[in-house]
Amino acid sequence: MKYLALALAAVAVGTPVLAEYPERAIEVTIPAPAGGGTDTSARKLGTLLEEELGTSIAVLNVAGGGGSVGVTQFMMQKPNGYSLLATWNSPITTVPQVQQTAYQPDSFTPIASTSETAYTLCVKPDFPAETGEEFLAELAANPGKYTYGNDGIGGTMQLAAERIFQSEGIEAVAIPFGGAGETLQNFLGGHVDIYGGSISPVLPYTESGEAKCLIVTSAAAVPALPQAAGLESLGMGDKETLLWRMVLAPAGTDQAIVDRLAEALEKTVNDPSYVEFLATKGEVPNVVVGDALAERLQNEYDALAIVAENLGLNQ
């Protein structure tokens, strides 16, 4: 009888837990190594989120497999709101195309997207093209002549580029590197002809004149890269592929927790200090929550599936 009373007391204490969420530390899995773009974005956001939620946030970096190792490990977490995944889009929408993964875009409870940026293609100043249009024409006229560095075989960067190339009938040789830093090193050293990767690492070199970026993979042009054409202006607005970041929870997470987190994320992502931080990396905030986020994931997944299939990469 005593135990029953205790149990009832426990339930009584336990019920308002949701209202008091979070009451202990939250663990955030990042499926990328420490120090990279996703990692710094998530950690900076984490410090703001700690204040907003009034709890501490522990970060666990689980790198490997283009993100699939960390995401798969995350799937074993309980949907109690204390385990979250901070990832970029590639592990969710691209990796399942080229690897056997235990998850699909709908295997998670989407909470909110946080920020986004475009990929860019850049060449040396002596490359015979000055605009996006000339760049594509030069590539199309010389099939198999040019090499472009990218973030890894079947990665979002490669698919973003191939999405453009395929629609123009362009054949360029993909050289996969370990990340944008490595690609940049090989591009500056003249070992590959074209830099393919995120904007932030190459930005200083466009300012110094050592690189000219002629295309961004977003529909609109990017103010930081005035010479680069957006895909809309090339008549390929529907071929947009972005690098974007989001926070996900395990499937079956309580709606009240999801709402609380989405609200907190919306507030912190738009915090002036975070927006300013994003700007130094060439990123802009873009918060999409709930069903709209689920739809965004599914649409991107479906579009990239076609590109991967054309490349013969799909599983």
Add this chain to the structure above:
Amino acid sequence: MELISQIFGGVFAFGPIAAMISASILGVFIGALPGLNPVMAIALLLPLTYSMEPLVALGMVAGIYNGSMYGGAIPAILLRIPGTPAAIATTFDGFPMAQRGEASRALKIACWSSAIGGTASAIALMTIGPVLARATLYFGPAEYFWVAMFGMASIGVMVGKDAVKSLMAAAFGLLLGTVGLDQLSGTPRFTFGEVWLLSGLDLIVILVGLYALPPVIALAEDRDLKGLSASALKLESVKVPWGEVRSMIPTWLRSSLIGIGVGILPGAGGNIAAFLSYNAAKSTSDDPESFGKGNPLGVAAAECGNNADNAASMIPALTLGIPGNVIAALVLGALMIHGLQPGPQLFHQNPGLVGGFMVQMLLTSLLILAVGGAAATRIFAQVQRLPGVMLVPMILVLMAVGVYVINGRVIDLWVMFAAGIAGYVLEKLDVPLAPIVLGLILGPMAEQSVRRALLISRGDPTELFTRPLSAVIALATIGLIVWPMLRAWKRRRA
């Protein structure tokens, strides 16, 4: 002049000084505990400093980085357990010295060599960094392939009595290095459908098992059940005579240059620097046979080499915006969070901050002498007084905690355990372990580089030899293999 006062005014303030001293002490401990590693410590602590003064955060990074690179030598010398991957070469001569009762002397040499290597590296970072960074751009995939081959050629120096066993060990390491998702084709290799294997075998997990478990099992076999040894270790400072110091100067010079050279190449690391420095010390010695049996020059070369890698590894990060290792990436991340854009303009954007960090790399190298030499070494040298019955469970727990924290998964503990059993059996069979590690580190680097080079040359292998720089490194590699043979042949004739 104004710049110098700005830099020193920033560094010599209470916060940055306190951060450097406490982080150096912490770094020595992190390096000394097998399993715990500087990457983890910096990744954990750096976010806590985001709201602080940037030089406090960077001083902490510098302290942990330099401190841990020396700290790794402490268990390497006392217990034959490298505290960090870069301390493997330190075990070769450090542990035999300790067995001879020269633990304090070995630790002192390690401490001085670390400080000298770190200082030389920091000076390189401050003076010729930008020029060196430009030079690294000439290293394309073909050159990286030869750098990896050059490193592998140093396996020759680790060959024990039985060359075939060493080569088999190296081949085993190469095989382990192929596990995981192939970066160039996206195909999983030897993963048996296990997702955690896609990222390959974690170097630290394998290393902790392979290198820490066999000495622990050996300790357990001694069944030392008595209490704390009453015969206190002699801890008064050992005098290293000037003559011996002078004899180390060429080794320090050579190892510093090697460490700096390896450090500026993105992707190569302190472990390769230590191996190459050790190899160079042995192959230029008049008495190569004494290496591996407790030659102080071996300890000096390895420790000087791995610390000389540190500041130099920041050169491509600070001058080009290209991080060469995870710690450099974390530093760039921290700078970005404080509103700086990594790249060639970094120094001009905020010379006080970037220059201050360079000075901090220098100061924390010198701090090794104080915190490493005086404080930490004395504490850790007490380890030798602990009986096996206490030491064995303590080390096992530390190893397990360290390995678990890396990826937060239990399977890593089993991998560590399996690697440890393998290491124990291989040692009983007189198979050296160092070639396994070298194969595991350099194999993937060599394979990926050569395949990238062939992709770029459209399958033409002559480009591996005809590019001027790759030809030079290829010749150096051949020289590295042939040189000891020539010397042995000459000696036999004499």
